[in-house]
Amino acid sequence: MAVIRDMIAPFELYQPTGVDDALRLLEEHRADSWVLAGGLDSFDWFKDRIKRPAAVIDLGGVEALKGIREGADGGLEIGAMTSLADVAGDESVRDAYPLLAEAAGLVATPQIRNQGTLGGNLAQDTRCWYYRSGWPCYRAGGNICYAATPQSMNREHCILGASRCVAVNPSDTAPALVALDAEMFVARRGGEHQQAYAAADFFIGPAIDITRMTVLEPGDLLTHVVLPAPRPGARWYFEKVRDRKSWDFSLASVASALQMDGDRVADLRISVNGVAPYPVRCEAAEAVVRGQLPDDETGLAAGEAAVEDARPLRHNDYKIALMRNLVRRAVRDAA
Amino acid sequence: MEVVRLTVNGDERVCGVPAHYTLLETLRYGLGLTGSKQGCDKGDCGACTVVLDGKAVLSCLTPILEAEGRHVRTVEGLASGVEPHPLQDEFDLHGAAQCGFCTPGILCSAAALLDREPSPSREDIREALAGNLCRCTGYEKIYDAVEGAAARCRA
Ligand SMILES: Cc1cc2nc3c(=O)[nH]c(=O)nc-3n(C[C@H](O)[C@H](O)[C@H](O)COP(=O)(O)OP(=O)(O)OC[C@H]3O[C@@H](n4cnc5c(N)ncnc54)[C@H](O)[C@@H]3O)c2cc1C
Ligand code: FES
Ligand code: FES
Numbered sequence: 001m002a003v004i005r006d007m008i009a010p011f012e013l014y015q016p017t018g019v020d021d022a023l024r025l026l027e028e029h030r031a032d033s034w035v036l037a038g039g040l041d042s043f044d045w046f047k048d049r050i051k052r053p054a055a056v057i058d059l060g061g062v063e064a065l066k067g068i069r070e071g072a073d074g075g076l077e078i079g080a081m082t083s084l085a086d087v088a089g090d091e092s093v094r095d096a097y098p099l100l101a102e103a104a105g106l107v108a109t110p111q112i113r114n115q116g117t118l119g120g121n122l123a124q125d126t127r128c129w130y131y132r133s134g135w136p137c138y139r140a141g142g143n144i145c146y147a148a149t150p151q152s153m154n155r156e157h158c159i160l161g162a163s164r165c166v167a168v169n170p171s172d173t174a175p176a177l178v179a180l181d182a183e184m185f186v187a188r189r190g191g192e193h194q195q196a197y198a199a200a201d202f203f204i205g206p207a208i209d210i211t212r213m214t215v216l217e218p219g220d221l222l223t224h225v226v227l228p229a230p231r232p233g234a235r236w237y238f239e240k241v242r243d244r245k246s247w248d249f250s251l252a253s254v255a256s257a258l259q260m261d262g263d264r265v266a267d268l269r270i271s272v273n274g275v276a277p278y279p280v281r282c283e284a285a286e287a288v289v290r291g292q293l294p295d296d297e298t299g300l301a302a303g304e305a306a307v308e309d310a311r312p313l314r315h316n317d318y319k320i321a322l323m324r325n326l327v328r329r330a331v332r333d334a335a
Numbered sequence: 336m337e338v339v340r341l342t343v344n345g346d347e348r349v350c351g352v353p354a355h356y357t358l359l360e361t362l363r364y365g366l367g368l369t370g371s372k373q374g375c376d377k378g379d380c381g382a383c384t385v386v387l388d389g390k391a392v393l394s395c396l397t398p399i400l401e402a403e404g405r406h407v408r409t410v411e412g413l414a415s416g417v418e419p420h421p422l423q424d425e426f427d428l429h430g431a432a433q434c435g436f437c438t439p440g441i442l443c444s445a446a447a448l449l450d451r452e453p454s455p456s457r458e459d460i461r462e463a464l465a466g467n468l469c470r471c472t473g474y475e476k477i478y479d480a481v482e483g484a485a486a487r488c489r490a
Contacts, residue, residue, distance in 0.1 A: 013354040040378055043396045060401045109466025114390040246465035
């Protein structure tokens with residue numbers, strides 16, 4: 001539970017209506033800038049006065065960043081400012097990429113899905129409460145991880161991918177997009193530079209940069225996400241495990257996309273979130289499954305492979321069994 | 336200070352607020368509409384739920400300038416004069432409010448539901464209210480009341 005320290009520190013608010021204007025403002029204010037999407041994560045930081053940007057650039061009026069369109073090559077293009085409710089409810093997403101519709105539909109609560117955007121969900125910061133409470137941890141520029149001491153409360157933290165910091169990535173849409181092999185489009189330097197990132201490369205761990213969860217740096221704008229055309233014979237699975245059936249962040253979530261050849265798995269992607277600082281792509285598990293029947297035996301072997309390198313903290317060894325079983329079901333029960 | 340214009344419960348309202356104000360702060364401290372509750376102020380309770388352009392949202396995490404020019408419906412806008420909204424009447428009849436702190440937010444989530452789905456199933460109702468915490472009632476009486484109100488609105 002968050003504590004409200006005080007009123008929000010004043011900031012200069014900019015409300016551009018076009019992508020060009022937004023990019024120009026971001027370039028102008030760069031290090032002092034903050035992109036405001038649905039505000040759910042942003043205002044949480046502002047209210048605690050832990051993040052105090054001087055210039056807030058509100059994308060709410062930038063219509064070009066909203067909506068779901070047919071992309072090139074039969075894929076689908078989703079604007080970063082499309083609400084999670086719109087992603088979850090969209091016909092074409094539900095038809096062709098049901099695991100994304102499911103993932104978006106399991107985020108938080110109806111109100112939060114009405115307000116929260118896909119871009120904000122992907123770019124949101126970690127929810128480690130030591131860090132969110134403003135403790136001077138590694139991620140905040142200090143030299144200790146308060147979640148990894150013998151006294152720490154770390155039931156929700158990492159079993160994989162930690163490097164000094166053990167906070168996890170909280171996004172539910174992230175693993176779905178990794179499994180779908182989506183691409184994230186980022187514009188920077190006032191729009192001069194644009195780059196597409198494979199979903200798995202968009203998210204970064206503390207070994208690369210401990211202060212960020214994604215490739216996005218101050219001044220960067222995530223404009224849209226592109227989903228590749230669905231291939232015939234695809235199977236999907238998504239599951240989120242949380243303490244309560246509403247509201248809560250994932251303890252772990254799994255997404256898989258299987259490409260079948262007859263009754264065998266020709267190719268696949270499995271991603272698990274909530275267990276590492278980034279959505280993990282389970283390549284060892286995928287290798288076990290490739291060419292096999294997607295039955296319980298294969299699922300079990302895949303689950304074992306997925307947790308091979310997992311190391312628990314004091315209070316989260318349950319996550320190893322959880323991840324193993326989620327990967328098993330993501331292979332066995334994909335439909 | 337920013338001057339914002341928005342429609343609240345059908346009335347055009349103009350209010351001078353700091354740019355960092357939320358919709359909830361504007362309603363409560365700018366416009367004197369204290370029906371929407373400031374519970375957690377962080378997205379964790381739903382007590383501040385209002386209906387913005389037909390959709391239930393958390394006013395505590397809605398920047399006020401996001402609401403500029405839009406239509407906001409709060410619990411104060413449900414009744415028609417002295418005539419309570421069927422939801423309010425059914426909440427009364429079913430004893431669906433105890434301490435009442437969650438009630439304005441739940442009424443707003445339920446009103447948004449009935450506007451888009453006149454015949455909601457029990458599951459639809461549970462889903463629509465999944466973002467509103469109630470510490471007192473155990474929810475069943477609330478679901479009964481929303482079912483009752485839906486039937487009356489259809490009649
Ligand atoms: C109570 C609560 C429960 C939640 N539960 C869940 C859950 O179960 N699962 C889950 O996945 N999420 C959950 N969330 C997170 C919620 O979905 C995110 O906070 C929300 O999606 C953030 O999106 P937003 O649109 O509000 O973005 P904001 O809060 O405005 O932005 C979030 C961050 O992303 C950056 N950003 C946003 N858009 C862009 C862009 N286009 N380009 C560059 N940077 C950008 C912002 O600068 C900011 O740092 C929960 C949030 C709350 C408050
Ligand atoms: S006051 Fe609790 S969610 Fe807004
Ligand atoms: S009636 Fe008390 S919280 Fe719902």
